[in-house]
Structures are given as C-alpha cells and as structure tokens.
Amino acid sequence: MLHILGALLCPGIVTSGSASIRFGRLTAGDPTLGPPAFVPDILQREAALWADYPPTEGTPQFRQAAVDWLTRRYQLPAGMLDQARHVLPAPGSREGLFMLALAVVPEQKAGQRPVVLLPNPFYHVYRASSVISGAEPVFLDATRANGFLPDLDAIPESVLQRTALFFLCSPSNPQGAIASAEYLDRALSLARRYDFVLAVDECYAEIYTDTPPPGGLEAAARSGSLDHLVVLHSLSKRSSAPGLRSGFVAGCPAVIRRHLQVIEYGGAGVPGPIQAASVALWEDEAHVPPTRTFYRELIDEAERVLGNRFGFYRPPGGFFLWLEVGDGEAAALKLWTEAAVRVLPGGYLTAPAPDGSNHGDPFIRVAMIHPKPITAEALRRMAEVL
Numbered sequence: 001m002l003h004i005l006g007a008l009l010c011p012g013i014v015t016s017g018s019a020s021i022r023f024g025r026l027t028a029g030d031p032t033l034g035p036p037a038f039v040p041d042i043l044q045r046e047a048a049l050w051a052d053y054p055p056t057e058g059t060p061q062f063r064q065a066a067v068d069w070l071t072r073r074y075q076l077p078a079g080m081l082d083q084a085r086h087v088l089p090a091p092g093s094r095e096g097l098f099m100l101a102l103a104v105v106p107e108q109k110a111g112q113r114p115v116v117l118l119p120n121p122f123y124h125v126y127r128a129s130s131v132i133s134g135a136e137p138v139f140l141d142a143t144r145a146n147g148f149l150p151d152l153d154a155i156p157e158s159v160l161q162r163t164a165l166f167f168l169c170s171p172s173n174p175q176g177a178i179a180s181a182e183y184l185d186r187a188l189s190l191a192r193r194y195d196f197v198l199a200v201d202e203c204y205a206e207i208y209t210d211t212p213p214p215g216g217l218e219a220a221a222r223s224g225s226l227d228h229l230v231v232l233h234s235l236s237k238r239s240s241a242p243g244l245r246s247g248f249v250a251g252c253p254a255v256i257r258r259h260l261q262v263i264e265y266g267g268a269g270v271p272g273p274i275q276a277a278s279v280a281l282w283e284d285e286a287h288v289p290p291t292r293t294f295y296r297e298l299i300d301e302a303e304r305v306l307g308n309r310f311g312f313y314r315p316p317g318g319f320f321l322w323l324e325v326g327d328g329e330a331a332a333l334k335l336w337t338e339a340a341v342r343v344l345p346g347g348y349l350t351a352p353a354p355d356g357s358n359h360g361d362p363f364i365r366v367a368m369i370h371p372k373p374i375t376a377e378a379l380r381r382m383a384e385v386l
Helices: 002-009 038-045 047-051 060-074 093-104 124-132 157-162 181-194 216-223 253-266 272-283 288-306 328-339 372-385
Strands: 013-016 019-022 087-090 115-120 136-141 163-169 197-201 229-234 247-251 320-324 363-367
Touching (some): 060 247, 060 272, 093 163, 093 247, 115 157, 157 181
Antiparallel strands (some): 013 019, 087 247, 320 363
C-alpha cells in the first residue's frame, strides 16, 4: 500500500501526448483562500513577542476572545464560560486532539485496558493519540445507513464501561454529516453515565450549507454543566489560516487542567504574535460568510458536473465529497495517471472490520478547496475518466 500511497501523493506533472498537464490536488483539506489581509499587519506589529516564550495557558486576551466567540456563535448563557478555567490555546486543533488522549486516558478503566471510541472513517490523529496513550481504539462505523455518524445504540455495554474518551467530529470528515442537538445530548449523557470524556472536534463548524451546526457546548448548556465535555476549534478552516497553527480546547475545567499539565511537560505554547492575530480573527465575522460562499459554489459546481453519479450528495458541512466509485484505490490511481487529478482512496481513512472487509474501500474523498476554474476542470476530468 505504501508505494501506491506514494504514487498518489507525490507532486509532479503528468504528460499526456505532447502536452504536460498539471495535476489537480484534491487529496488534502488545505484551504487555499488565505487569511484576511489584516493578519500579516498584526504579526508585524507584534513582532517583538517572538523574543519571548509564550504563556502555555495563553494570554487572557486570547482566552477571552475564544470565550466571546463561543458565546456568540452558540448563544451560550452569559458567564457560562470563564476564560481563566475553561479555555486553552492549541497550535491548531490537531495538536489539541493528540494531547487530549495523553491527558485523560488512565492506565486502566474498569480494571482493563481503556478504550477510545473513534468514528470510522476517522481523522488519523484520533487513532494515533489513542495508541500513544495506551488505549485500545474502537472504531464505530459511520455509514450511509446510520447517517454517516456513529450509532450510539450499537456500542456494547462492555465497551462503554472501558471507554475513557470518545472522539466525535461534527461536521464529520469526510462525509460532512452534522450531529443534531439530540445526538449531542445523547452522546454527552453516555459520557456522564460511563465516566468518559466526549471530545467534539468542531474544526469544520463554520463551513456549512444552510443552518449552523449545533455544538457540544450547547448540549452542555442544556444540561447545566460542562462536566465530561470538551470541544476543539481552529482558525485553519474558518479563517483559511492553516499556517498560523492556532486553535483552542474549551470545556470541562478538570480536563482543561489536565490538558495544560501535559502541554507544560511536552507541548508548546502558541507564539505571542500568533495569539494576537488569532484574537483579531475570532473577533472578526466579516471574513467568514465569503468563505462559506466560496465552498458552497464549489459544491454547486460538483452537483452540476456529477449530478447523481457516484452517489453524490450535497454535504451539509465541510468541503469534502465522499463518492462511491466501486474501488476507491483503483479509481484514485486511474484519476492520477489518466487525468492528473489526485484524490484519496476511502479505504485509507477507514479501519477494516474483523473479517478484513473495509466499508471505505468503494469510496474516494475529494477536497473542494481550489478556485472554481481549477475545481471545475478537475471535476470534468473525473466525470470523463470514471
């Protein structure tokens, strides 16, 4: 598999006849819009802070900006979040996710090896952090049959008793499914009943088609408590600023304290100039609707070109297409060698079942991230070749 993955991911130009065709890289979810113009100005203005180690717990200004944004976005009760106890900056949500398992997974749970629950398909960091923490990753299939979200009723009691952490992504990657308020309430109720941490990865929360996705903190507000819950956010997708490496973890104060301890031993604080720029980004909403419009128009183009082929559907959130093509790996190789378009085989994002079958094998993930002319041409080639 490694040589195939290398062929799919290596940069280059495919030659067709006498013409060289530059590829369309639709494998990774790397935003291409770029951040608002004020970001470089702030980084330059605060350049003196590069000389200082940043506070691991973040500046009060950063934490307050995160609290204010969460309160506005999810219409939380005033005073529900305290910047001093409920928020911690992270160098992007990826590091926050990875460190979380190290912070909350014990050596044993119910006298046995602890479990970390993961959606399947899954973000690779979920699995890596589970393994590094010593837990057993248990994959919860998120298929079309269950709305592309883990079936909470299908988790065995014996697994729940051993569970220390549940990673949930909403909107999900790659299917774009959104967990409803009722779903989040049930997931949080399970976390409290079986004493595990529910970590809701909301890095795609601002990329949606119609209605803003519900959030984990709304479930906490309805229950009157932050216990057993954290949410993770990032500026990578919302503000098209993946290079800043800036996000945060928010929620249960006990989890935030343990998370901070782990970072103080083996992590790194977000640099001061980046925290300053992040404050401005969380305070500014004007740049976000145009970003949503950009992705919405790309999905419109995909719908126009693909129609109902490959099981196409409009993802409620995120910017990926999850297309059923029969054999995802073969389709990805065909698109690369014949059309100079790179996509990711679905089986590379899913864990196989005990019998060796993999429900992701028939799919490819396509990232709708490039300007419309490039995306339209890539979609045209996909439709033609497949």
